[in-house]
Amino acid sequence: MKNIILKAENISKQYRLGQVGTGTIKHDFNRFWHKIRGKEDPYLKVGAVNDRSSKGKEEYVWALRDINFEVQEGEVLGIIGKNGAGKSTLLKILSRVTSPTTGVIKTKGRIASLLEVGTGFHPELTGRENIYLNGAILGMTRAEITAKLDEIVEFSGCEMYIDTPTKRYSSGMTVRLAFAVAAHLEPDILVVDEVLAVGDAEFQKKAIDKMKDISTGNGRTVLFVSHNMASIQNLCTRVMLLNNGVVDVIGDTENVISYYLKKFRNEEVAQELSLRTDRKGDGSLKFLDYWFENFDCERIHIIPSGIAYIMVLKIENTSKSHVHNIRISVGIDDDQARRITIYSNDLTNQLISFDSHETKLIKIFVPTNPFQSGHYYFTLFASQDGSVSDWVMNAGSFEVENGDFFNTGRVIPVNQGHILVKHEFY
Amino acid sequence: MTPQENDTWLYEISSEKKAFDLNLKEVWRYRDLLILFVKRDITTVYKQTILGPLWYFIQPLFTSVIFTLVFNNLGSISTGSVPPFLFNLAGITAWNYFTACFTGTSNTFRSNAGIFGKVYFPRVIMPMSVTISNLMKFGIQLLIFIIFYCYYLLQGFQLSPNLHLLLFPVYIVMMALLGLGLGMTISSMTTKYRDLNVLVGFAVSLLMYVSAVPYPLSEARKKLPDYAADLVAYNPLTQTIEGFRYMLLDTGSFSWIGFFYVLIISIALFLLGLVIFNRTEKSFIDTV
Numbered sequence: 124m125k126n127i128i129l130k131a132e133n134i135s136k137q138y139r140l141g142q143v144g145t146g147t148i149k150h151d152f153n154r155f156w157h158k159i160r161g162k163e164d165p166y167l168k169v170g171a172v173n174d175r176s177s178k179g180k181e182e183y184v185w186a187l188r189d190i191n192f193e194v195q196e197g198e199v200l201g202i203i204g205k206n207g208a209g210k211s212t213l214l215k216i217l218s219r220v221t222s223p224t225t226g227v228i229k230t231k232g233r234i235a236s237l238l239e240v241g242t243g244f245h246p247e248l249t250g251r252e253n254i255y256l257n258g259a260i261l262g263m264t265r266a267e268i269t270a271k272l273d274e275i276v277e278f279s280g281c282e283m284y285i286d287t288p289t290k291r292y293s294s295g296m297t298v299r300l301a302f303a304v305a306a307h308l309e310p311d312i313l314v315v316d317e318v319l320a321v322g323d324a325e326f327q328k329k330a331i332d333k334m335k336d337i338s339t340g341n342g343r344t345v346l347f348v349s350h351n352m353a354s355i356q357n358l359c360t361r362v363m364l365l366n367n368g369v370v371d372v373i374g375d376t377e378n379v380i381s382y383y384l385k386k387f388r389n390e391e392v393a394q395e396l397s398l399r400t401d402r403k404g405d406g407s408l409k410f411l412d413y414w415f416e417n418f419d420c421e422r423i424h425i426i427p428s429g430i431a432y433i434m435v436l437k438i439e440n441t442s443k444s445h446v447h448n449i450r451i452s453v454g455i456d457d458d459q460a461r462r463i464t465i466y467s468n469d470l471t472n473q474l475i476s477f478d479s480h481e482t483k484l485i486k487i488f489v490p491t492n493p494f495q496s497g498h499y500y501f502t503l504f505a506s507q508d509g510s511v512s513d514w515v516m517n518a519g520s521f522e523v524e525n526g527d528f529f530n531t532g533r534v535i536p537v538n539q540g541h542i543l544v545k546h547e548f549y
Numbered sequence: 550m551t552p553q554e555n556d557t558w559l560y561e562i563s564s565e566k567k568a569f570d571l572n573l574k575e576v577w578r579y580r581d582l583l584i585l586f587v588k589r590d591i592t593t594v595y596k597q598t599i600l601g602p603l604w605y606f607i608q609p610l611f612t613s614v615i616f617t618l619v620f621n622n623l624g625s626i627s628t629g630s631v632p633p634f635l636f637n638l639a640g641i642t643a644w645n646y647f648t649a650c651f652t653g654t655s656n657t658f659r660s661n662a663g664i665f666g667k668v669y670f671p672r673v674i675m676p677m678s679v680t681i682s683n684l685m686k687f688g689i690q691l692l693i694f695i696i697f698y699c700y701y702l703l704q705g706f707q708l709s710p711n712l713h714l715l716l717f718p719v720y721i722v723m724m725a726l727l728g729l730g731l732g733m734t735i736s737s738m739t740t741k742y743r744d745l746n747v748l749v750g751f752a753v754s755l756l757m758y759v760s761a762v763p764y765p766l767s768e769a770r771k772k773l774p775d776y777a778a779d780l781v782a783y784n785p786l787t788q789t790i791e792g793f794r795y796m797l798l799d800t801g802s803f804s805w806i807g808f809f810y811v812l813i814i815s816i817a818l819f820l821l822g823l824v825i826f827n828r829t830e831k832s833f834i835d836t837v
Contacts, residue, residue: 217562221831221835234669247597256586256589259581260664261668
């Protein structure tokens with residue numbers, strides 16, 4: 124049986140909305156009055172569910188409500204959720220920056236947080252001095268830092284500037300140095316929030332590798348918060364999905380991510396394909412489901428660029444008649460609804476036919492995924508002899524992460540388009 | 550209940566507040582951080598200045614000169630057999646330490662909100678580091694005092710520290726405790742209500758005048774109306790400054806009652822500050 128290293132019981136956090144102002148002192152006195160009479164805090168009973176989009180009437184809001192979870196030793200638990208779901212609040216409580224309104228977190232190990240790198244960097248101090256200061260703030264002792272100094276400096280790639288005040292550093296160098304310190308922490312439980320979004324592509328890769336190292340290599344327990352599904356899928360063994368301050372689902376990385384992607388991506392995309400009603404055409408054919416598989420026929424939710432993959436479409440013939448000469452196409456749009464390309468059996472000149480009431484899996488094999496990392500939506504279209512059978516706009520979406528498209532380990536910088544093209548220089 | 554739930558937990562995070570939860574063990578674990586903060590405070594203040602640490606000398610010297618001109622020459626306050634400049638320098642050196650501790654800690658939460666909002670370490674490290682780094686500054690300023698002390702001795706003035714000098718460390722601790730206690734209280738209170746912050750700015754400069762810094766207590770007794778003289782006399786800071794001058798310059802008054810009076814008040818204030826500080830540190834980040 125695995126050892127439970129951290130346990131959260133009924134964690135709730137209440138925040139006051141609006142300004143801390145004239146009402147505050149009145150509430151404080153009221154609280155105090157209830158307390159000396161041995162009664163419960165009157166303001167804990169009220170409070171709205173944390174839904175940012177609608178303006179609530181309550182003055183208090185629950186950023187977190189009755190969160191319960193356990194973390195086992197050596198586990199990498201991902202925490203995902205929309206903006207405002209309560210991820211950061213939970214991390215703040217875990218890292219003891221603020222205390223929960225109710226509930227208790229019990230832990231058997233020391234927690235160190237990588238909430239935001241570079242905390243406590245003093246611009247007038249040299250790189251070396253800042254390594255010591257930052258390390259100590261994060262909970263390392265002087266001896267520990269000294270033992271790791273060379274490693275930290277090497278990882279940051281700032282050897283040349285190590286005795287220069289950090290105010291002379293470029294922002295990238297500061298972030299590298301800060302990440303280097305944080306990455307060499309050795310707490311029992313590490314709390315990480317979005318730090319991977321720093322530095323250039325090369326450093327990001329280095330950072331992700333390091334994170335993998337930390338979390339898998341030494342059996343460290345890691346709580347990892349990110350919006351980047353690719354890194355969540357890469358690193359985490361289990362994922363917790365927060366929604367409006369409550370735990371929506373907690374479980375297997377793959378299940379939770381697919382649940383999350385389907386649920387929250389986009390109102391349209393979120394709907395089950397088979398249940399979509401906003402479709403056009405005579406309905407003789409119906410798109411029921413779709414998924415992606417890699418070359419080993421395992422389902423994947425994130426498709427690295429450069430890999431071979433298969434897009435599977437589950438299509439039903441709703442009519443009694445045998446249909447042939449079916450044309451099926453998948454139009455792929457970028458996240459700003461610009462059509463990028465289209466997959467179609469018309470182009471490959473392959474015939475598709477259905478028996479009466481047959482449900483078929485149509486597979487589209489793509490030998491090299493040509494897309495840049497990003498989020499893509501697709502529209503499904505089926506027609507028979509020129510008349511539309513089924514047409515679903517924004518039927519689904521998929522996520523592409525940077526992969527080794529060129530077999531060189533290099534990736535295209537961001538904002539350089541969506542499509543990768545194989546090429547060679549002579 | 551499964552067996553693992555019976556295991557002992559290292560620590561718990563909850564909303565419960567313990568008044569005297571000092572957690573010295575944890576502070577000890579973070580001792581290196583304390584040292585580094587002290588080092589940072591000392592080395593960074595005068596970086597990229599031409600005079601550097603010389604500024605530590607200039608401030609008390611100039612203030613003493615001005616005080617001597619205004620209070621002793623213009624206002625003809627008598628300092629007895631002690632040269633007025635030396636008298637003022639002693640008072641200012643001691644006073645500086647108190648105010649540095651006080652103002653340095655009184656904005657602990659607000660000025661460190663950024664770092665406190667991201668990382669946990671025992672918050673009390675911050676005011677502790679302020680007190681210690683100011684002790685260094687105090688040491689340097691005491692050095693100037695000693696230089697001028699020697700200078701006046703060579704000039705033929707009759708100066709002699711007395712046996713109470715043995716209490717010197719106690720006085721320094723008392724001043725630190727007073728500054729810390731007041732500072733931590735105000736720091737905690739300003740997280741929600743900013744009013745006190747405005748007060749601190751001018752209160753410190755006013756407080757100096759009721760703490761017998763530029764004049765001896767005996768002069769206050771002679772020249773001030775009774776209520777004002779009492780105010781000065783019962784001010785624990787007056788007792789500290791007076792005691793400080795007494796042991797160094799053998800001027801002014803000393804009483805054991807006054808000594809214990811200050812000792813008790815400073816310890817009480819410190820404990821009060823600590824309790825409030827501990828209560829605040831858990832969730833101040835939500836209100837600051």
